[in-house]
Amino acid sequence: MDTPAPPPAPAPFPEALRAAIGANGLTLDRIVDRLRSRGVALSTSTLSLWQTGRCRPERADSLRALAILEEVLDVPANGLSALLGPPRPRGRHLPRPADAQGLAETWTSTSAAGEAAWDGVDTRWDATLTRLSTHSRLVVDAERRERSVWSRRLVRAETEGADRWIVVRRADPTAPRPALEAGPNCRVGRVVHVAAEGLLVAELLFDHRLARGETALFEYALHHQAGHRPSTRFGVRLNQRTRERLLEVRFDPAARPRRCCVFRSSSLAAEPRERPVPLDTGGSVHAVALGAGPGRFGIRWEWD
Structure with a gap:
């Protein structure tokens, strides 16, 4: 007597999602419109990433969006979410300093789209990269208005395999998406932009996977198209301790601020303390923080 063949294994999540979208016949734009009408903010780029398997829904807001997506696609409840399996190892599951915070917790969002941005990139290595030195320069x-932000970073891998850095920038939401340019020793990976919040989250891929103890030196720049708002600050959120963090702002000769201050907080939740800092003869101002973070650090200025 023949032994019955075992039932086929369920299709992986990306394949099942592609099949459901194909069977439904809706375009991604129409799907996004129907989700929006039900109070769910999900971009076509995120749906595309889910279909290809380059990322998948894991955060609470993304899983709630997936439940509504199942309704839109006429898929039985949990028909897609059951195929996700256990969460991928992410930064919070890898060794990290006791006082460090995850990127999503550091850069809190006010919208479902902002919360979902982190599903579009791979943040697992962030906690394993020690920040040795960073110099960032804003040009006004x-x-x-903000014209560009250039950064040079030196990091050290504390585990085997780190292969990317996550760039996070929140700027003028009235401006178009800034262009990310990779400099030496890296290239641009996935990019997620939440226009309503001016939030950009992007991957910079190293030339190779780092060995434990290996350092990486790389540069990148964000080029801004002018928005509607004048720039009044250049700040960063440090989600873990940073040995040296240097910020510099260069002002056009036709736009010199009346007053500049440096601000720094002892934690991300604490109120920053301020001190005045003068412009130099070239119309620039800088501030350096040693052994800083987690916390907020930056320069703000006032116009006449």
Whole structure:
């Protein structure tokens, strides 16, 4: 007597999602519209990433969005979510300093789209990269608006295999998405932009996977198209301790601020303390923090 063949294994999540979308016949834009009408903010780029398996829903807001997506696609409840399996190892599951915080907890969001942005990138290695030195320079143009932000970073891998850095920038939400340019020793990976919040989250991929104890030196720049708001601050959120963090702001000669201050907090939740800092003869101002973080650090200024 023949032994019955075992039932086929369920399709992986990306394949099942592609099949459900294909069977339904809706375009991604129509799907996004129907989700929006039900109070769910999900972009077509995120849906595309889910279909290809390059990322998958894991955060609470994304899983809630998936439940509504099942309804839109006429898929039985949990028909797609049951195929996700256990969560991928992410930064919070890898060794990290006791006082460090995850990126999503550091850069809190006010919308479902902002919360879902972290599902579009791989943050697992962030906690394993020790911040040795970072120099960032903001250029402010004659119209008092952000023009570009250049950064050079030196990090050290504390585990085997780290292969990327996550760039996070929150800027003027009235401006178009900034262009990310990779410099030496890295290239641009996935990029997620939440226009309503001015939030950009992106991967910079190293030339190779780092060995434990290996350092990586890399540069990148964000080029901004002018928004509607004058720039009034250049701040960073440090989610773990940083040995050296240098911030610099260069003002156009036609746009010199009346007053500049450096601010720094002892934690992400604490109120920052301020001190005045003068412009130099070239119209620039800088501030350096040694052994800083977690916390907030930056420069703010006032116009006449």
